[in-house]
Amino acid sequence: MLKVQFFLRGAKKCANPSQNLSIYCQLEIEGLKQDTPFSTEYRVPLSEWWNYRQISSPNGQWVNPDYYTAENINRSLQKIERTFFDIMEVLYLMHTPEDITYKMIREHYDPNSQHIRDFKKEKKVKSFIEVLDEVIAKKLKKRMAKNTIKTYHSRKNNILAFLKKTKSLDIKIDKIRYSFIETFEEWMEQQRNKDKADKYCRNYINKHITLIRQCLDHAVDREYINAMPIGKLNLEYDAPKEPHYLLPEQRQKIIDCKIKKVEQVRDIAVFLMFTGFSYIDYMELTSNHLIGEGFKKARHKTGIFAFPPLLPEVEMIIKKYGSIEELPRLDDKEVNEQLKFLGAYVGLHQETLGYELSTQDFRDTFCSMMENEFMVEGRTLMHMMGHSTMKQIATYSRMMPTRILHDLKKQKVEFLK
Missing domain, CATH: 1.10.150 (DNA polymerase; domain 1)
Known part of the structure; x- marks a missing residue:
């Protein structure tokens, strides 16, 4: 009894479902050790192989039919399988089953048959x-x-x-x-x-x-094509968005909000605007990240450490809930929806700000507040925010006239009276 099996080489060790792997064929005759596998010259992503999906493949279907070359590959694998069964049938007529070996079967199988050659020729130009x-x-x-x-x-x-x-x-x-x-x-x-x-x-x-x-x-x-078919692309870009900076009186409106329905989201907003953490970093925060008078937390996005100080507003919220672990953890979509309600109640909405409140606004606010109100130097602010270059601060901080005057006075610039 002959079995023709197809499998992806390296599938067990592969951790990336989108990686292309070679399809191999292996013969097995009852009573004999399996034959040495050989390549079929086809490749498919691991995720498109039925066995990877833990689904019993339909007869003659090894590749997910939704994959763009599945029809061609499945048809070719069917042809390989059918060819081996035809060879086996002929050998049964000529020899006793005990005399049939893998070598005899393989000698009658031509891997360079027409359908294989056509496929190789087609694959010279990749899709x-x-x-x-x-x-x-x-x-x-x-x-x-x-x-x-x-x-x-x-x-x-x-x-x-x-x-x-x-x-x-x-x-x-x-x-x-x-x-x-x-x-x-x-x-x-x-x-x-x-x-x-x-x-x-x-x-x-x-x-x-x-x-x-x-x-x-x-x-x-990779020499799939001989030359670049397009020249330089003159792409148009949107003007960079100005950072959203909530001024002291606007921040105070959020702090003073007493609506019970949005109490948790108000506390989250205050925590974010006085630490500069992104919401995903806030969700990962534990007591281990609080060291002395400040935080030390590797950013989820880049792995670079951020070192914001422990300001009184943040310390009060931590004490209110008992520990960092007990801080409210809401779904980000729910937080942004409640922030819109909070903003509408305290008068911070599209008509007054030009935008609706979101968690990103508080990171911008922290950076702008540190630069314009606390007069923090660029390099220090870079480390507080968890950035790798000071250039990134411009994305989050909006420079105010007071900061410009402060720097000029530090340089002892004389102003006309």
Whole structure:
């Protein structure tokens, strides 16, 4: 009795479901040790292999039918399987079962048969999706935060949605031209208008276009294509958003809010605006991060340590709940919804601020407050915020005239009276 088995080489040790692995074939005759596996010349992502999904594969289906080349690969694997069974049937007619060996079977199997040659010839020019998978896999080998990894998978999913919409899932990398990028850009703009989503801003769209450009650069480096098919991309970017700085009287309105319904979210807001932590870092905070008169916490996003001081407003909140571990931990979506309600009640909303309150505003506020009110120097503020360069402070802090005058007075600049 002959068994023809297909498996992904290295699947047990592979930790990345999106990584492409080679499909191997192995023969097994009842009573004999398994034959040495050999490559079928096909590759698929681990996540598209039925066994990885712990689903019993339908007859003749080893690759998830939703995968863009599944039909071709499954059909070819069926042909390999059928060929071995045909060889076995002929050998049964010519020999006794005990005399049949793997060597005899393999001698009658031609790995360079026509369907294999055609596949190899077709694969000389890789598809855009295959190159995209290679680029993302290359990026994921570097040390990256979980959120950064999610962004690359999100960009890939958006590009795949565009390819499905335009029925170009199988487009080859050498067919990518300016028109492809322009069509993709138009589609992203349509999604922006359709969903009315702020995330589909120019910068967000440009990151997708940059990823497509990186795929082309990768294809040139690997010699999948002979030359870069597009030149320099003159991308337009949205003007950087001004940091949201809540002034002392505005912060006091939040502190003074006595509505029981938003008591927890008010305490979270005060804690964030007087520590500068992002909400995800706040959620991870424990008593171990409080050292003496300040905090020491590796940022979730980058792993760089932040060293904000323990200000009286924060100390009061910790004492109120008994410990850092007992601080309210709400879902981020719920927090932002309640912040809008809090802002509407205390008069901090779209009409008065130009935006609705969110957790990000408190990180901006802390940075601006330290620079303009506490007059903290740039290098010190950089470490308090958990940044690697002082240039990043400009993203969070809004420079006020009082700070400019303070620095000028330090330099003993004389003003006209």
